[in-house]
Amino acid sequence: MLLTDTLVDFFIATRKHSEELCQPLETEDYVVQPIVDVSPPKWHLGHTTWFFEEFILKPHAKDYTEFDEDFSFVFNSYYETVGKRVVRSDRGNLSRPSVKKVYEYRTYVTTAIIKMFQTEQQSDIYDLLEIGIHHEKQHQELLLTDIKFILGNNPLLPVYSDKLKEHPLEEHKSDWLTIEEGVYDIGHSTGSFCYDNELGRHKVYLQAYKISNKLVTNAEFLEFINSGGYERFDLWHAEGWDWVNQNQIKAPLYWHQVDNDWYFYSLAGLQEIQPNAPLTHISYYEAFAFAQWKGLRLPTEFEWEAAQGFFSWGARWEWTESAYLPYPNYQKADGALGEYNGKFMVSQKVLRGGSIATPENHTRPTYRNFFHPELRWQYTGLRLAK
């Protein structure tokens, strides 16, 4: 547990970082929702603020006056416990509250939290503040990838920033790391922050396996495309094959073929494919089909965690073969915070790692990200195992 001053500093820095991420945007970019999975940036700014207001200020702060009672309806995401809300697919239909009003809301709540924690002993709700900060950090990752989708989906392909190092190259030599058969400890063990889904450190028996020290690169995936990988049903899951055909998938998200050359949309605009950059923006189905094509497979999340000390990671979220399930002895938190993770533990795949969209200090070897297998707008890549 952090001391008050440090935690308040951490809070302030986090709040500021969300706003910095939006700095390159036009007002209009804050509003739209091109697909249901992508939320408008102003919604992220408002929702992370509402979280502090709803779970800390309203129940715990003395004499706190709610900023606007309608905002709970607008900025609640899915917490059934705290009442009705705008359905997710309608977020992009709301022009109001305006961006300016959302920033006012942020300042109002940020100020109230600082005042509350600086003027009074609040040790019993430190963990609530901490989870609120981590909640906002999670949304920062979505914020950047949602912004990328909003801009990359626009026929004008606008530039977000040409300063971001979005595609760190993967230039070290490829090698197989060998991990021996045996019992491994999995799950979070230190005193530092983690989510409930990482807890319950427990033993897992792993058969001997090998795992690559390197992420799959664009150049390797181009070979898959050129060899007809998207047309060979035998490489795909049945539902992956339906997905390819129904959506006419022929390449990763953001890839564009112009004449015979491949380009991709990056936050710096349209660029030629970089062969040595790690492949990204693929679905689990594509990751699996690629591995099949290589005669290899994806690691499980346990294999990944047991081996993670031996390779560098953090450039991409890496699809694993594991389904997102509770660890033994998983305990859901009480009340609204209990809705955080447990209710999503079906029909999703685990990703491990982190990406350039992941805020500093927001990932760790035990962190479990999860998405439905068809989703591609995160920085999703893959590492092979055998």
Add this chain to the structure above:
Amino acid sequence: MLLTDTLVDFFIATRKHSEELCQPLETEDYVVQPIVDVSPPKWHLGHTTWFFEEFILKPHAKDYTEFDEDFSFVFNSYYETVGKRVVRSDRGNLSRPSVKKVYEYRTYVTTAIIKMFQTEQQSDIYDLLEIGIHHEKQHQELLLTDIKFILGNNPLLPVYSDKLKEHPLEEHKSDWLTIEEGVYDIGHSTGSFCYDNELGRHKVYLQAYKISNKLVTNAEFLEFINSGGYERFDLWHAEGWDWVNQNQIKAPLYWHQVDNDWYFYSLAGLQEIQPNAPLTHISYYEAFAFAQWKGLRLPTEFEWEAAQGFFSWGARWEWTESAYLPYPNYQKADGALGEYNGKFMVSQKVLRGGSIATPENHTRPTYRNFFHPELRWQYTGLRLAK
């Protein structure tokens, strides 16, 4: 045909009026598209501009430089003749071009048109300019009703303006006008502007009928609601009854029941229902069911046109019983302008009249508006006949 100066003045005034309609908006309001029928205001501003650029400046102006070649893709509505376009349901997914850029586009094109018509003899394309102006006027009506939907669909129910006289009362005494059996001339006959669908003045035989001198009011429709009109299948068309049930329709669009009182959203915000205001924002299905309930019927468009000299109109678009079909000897224009009206002549109903959203001088006794029977976001009302 107007003389150049008058026509250019008319052009300037029309361009200005579109922008005045948007004056009360926040930037965010220009962007969203809550349902597929409602286009973002910035799209209307861009599309009406593109029409002048595509059909006048590009083919006819000397040395004209296109503002931005991607705009044709963004702002084309449905003209298959002039290439690919953003699909209609995606208009609200585009944050760019920004509102500021769209206004620059407007100024650029407005200036080029004025220069073109003021410096050269352009008599051969006067009619193109005239149709472009009327096209923009048509969009002004959509612009205001789309703005109303964008704001009225927002849970914050923001105010657009409290100066607009949106609900002129219908306070004269109700009476039946009797029209004699006989042959009537229908269609446009004067030299002034009209659309191709009004042309081909022709004879229609009408049986004797009576038509009300008054629009149906909110008070009358409340009686229908209170008597269970929305629950009586026998009053409805089969497809109207499906529509009521699938969409859980219980009142006109924008009506809200709070405790036991009825309110409606108006451009001035939420207000109590005004009993003497003409009913509006109903579908054809509702108009028909109401007439059935009264033991009466809607007039045909011919009955309306033959009688229109005897009652005041223009407060609402009025649903008629007529399907939208070509008049005898209807001729579609050549080229892209031929896509204007003819291709919609199936599965729609004719409305006659005009509304407070209709720009000045933009309606006339022969004007034929048309919508699918389930649509309600226009100022649609009804007048009874028997």
Add this chain to the structure above:
Amino acid sequence: MLLTDTLVDFFIATRKHSEELCQPLETEDYVVQPIVDVSPPKWHLGHTTWFFEEFILKPHAKDYTEFDEDFSFVFNSYYETVGKRVVRSDRGNLSRPSVKKVYEYRTYVTTAIIKMFQTEQQSDIYDLLEIGIHHEKQHQELLLTDIKFILGNNPLLPVYSDKLKEHPLEEHKSDWLTIEEGVYDIGHSTGSFCYDNELGRHKVYLQAYKISNKLVTNAEFLEFINSGGYERFDLWHAEGWDWVNQNQIKAPLYWHQVDNDWYFYSLAGLQEIQPNAPLTHISYYEAFAFAQWKGLRLPTEFEWEAAQGFFSWGARWEWTESAYLPYPNYQKADGALGEYNGKFMVSQKVLRGGSIATPENHTRPTYRNFFHPELRWQYTGLRLAK
């Protein structure tokens, strides 16, 4: 009005004819519903029987015992007045009652009706019996076209009968009939049977027009196909063009291209296209696009009726340009029978004529058939006008 004996004979003959139509079927053919518009043959056999039981026997016959109280739920079509029913799209999901049981139901009801009308004076319900007979005749037409769809949709393309003269040739010389401008009487006027939608004989003013003495043939439509008619958006209504593209329409229903030759499925199995047979199984959209391509148009239902004495008809149902709307002074019948026609008077097009599926004496010059514009499984063709 027919005398009792004649009417009972007419009833017996009609009941028998329905069963004869099913004689070539396998038991399995009675059960399936490949698309929602096509009902299983056993449903038609049961529904027409239920009509007599529900509207005549149950309310009017002395001591009548219902055959099976669940059948009302199974065989009601859409009469909201008489209670709940199996939804239309579920008809093909019901294996029971078995075909054998449905035939028992038919015999039971047929016998009860005969007994009722032969043993007692029933003059006050003659008209109910008459409408029941005509109702069954209407279903006979659907029965045959539904059977054709069930078999023609099967990859094995089974033969129904090789004795039916399904494609009478249209071999007379093509000519234009000229009809003079003036007022014409439209609607049913004699004392013989007709539906409520034909009543209210009234005057219609027609401009001078010409109408073909001949139906459009397969050979003419092949020219349209070969000239790229299905790829030219300018020939189609906007919603017709969407229909073509969403459904990948490239030819009339039942047409198959094998190598470079065209075949069609007929009730006698797969056959080469007959050039001189009248075109059939087209949607209204296709009829309209074909007329556009010829620079001509479809007649209205009034033009058709005014001219019908001058050409032979009855080989095909002919699409008209008219929407299905009530005639002036149209009166809906009271009670459940009032649901017969009026509630469908929106979003449909009128067809005139008749077809080889139409039972003898079941069509007449004033008969108004109606379907949604995209439907093709009836014997729908077209006649041109100008």
Add this chain to the structure above:
Amino acid sequence: MLLTDTLVDFFIATRKHSEELCQPLETEDYVVQPIVDVSPPKWHLGHTTWFFEEFILKPHAKDYTEFDEDFSFVFNSYYETVGKRVVRSDRGNLSRPSVKKVYEYRTYVTTAIIKMFQTEQQSDIYDLLEIGIHHEKQHQELLLTDIKFILGNNPLLPVYSDKLKEHPLEEHKSDWLTIEEGVYDIGHSTGSFCYDNELGRHKVYLQAYKISNKLVTNAEFLEFINSGGYERFDLWHAEGWDWVNQNQIKAPLYWHQVDNDWYFYSLAGLQEIQPNAPLTHISYYEAFAFAQWKGLRLPTEFEWEAAQGFFSWGARWEWTESAYLPYPNYQKADGALGEYNGKFMVSQKVLRGGSIATPENHTRPTYRNFFHPELRWQYTGLRLAK
């Protein structure tokens, strides 16, 4: 590996059993497909036959003449390797081939297989015959549950048989079995038949756990219903909660509330709920919500397999918490048979056990059944763990 004679006897008995299962059906019952997951009985009879013809007779039998070349198109299920096929949702639209023809097809193929294996040494394809037999046994289970759905979905609720012991009571005393922490061997190890997904016997580390010796009963689930379990979002996965609301789920499949009493449809017709019968026809979502409500959980498939020697099973398929994933070193078979299991290893849950629909000798402790979490038409139940 079985000796030829035994294997042929096994083949004959299996073929005969499929036909015995259909003995109580009317011809019409063989044809319908009320939901996409349920196939028509005649399709099962044809498809299992096609499997022998396609994979054994056509490639391996001397001088074999195909029964009907169109049947491959009709009866292929999903094997992309062997060509085009009727899409799954269209199976119920095919009235032909008739039931009689399908039985002829069965006899033809059964006879050809017997002759082939009795007259020649075929040891190299024994395993193909064995997998074909097990394939048919798998379909026997579907056949019975599909028949139940076809009849149970019919408003007449017909009886299939009153001789089947469909709901064996679970009358022993409830108790918790304690399993110690440690490494367990999981997967198939004997020489007898199993599917590829059971192979690769491997070690799994299990934390200490307790597992019930008893299936959850109807009486226990009634308590869940009565306590409002279907209305408490906090008990459900997010997607389970959506499923409950979108489908208005209020009870297990086949349960009917009449006045205040609960009944269920069984193969013997509508019956009162038996309190001591094991609960069945529930989705994974319902199994999970019930366990949440009890403060307990479902076992994983590994926990189930490690403990299965200590409790009786086979009355129901039991949902587990495990996702359906490949075991370590899972190897997909080559060719079309490789499509058997591997391509379904995403988005499904594992079930263990067996049910009254499972053919004799067709389940074993290592057998892994799998279904999507929302499916309920199998005999799916649950056993609790903690």
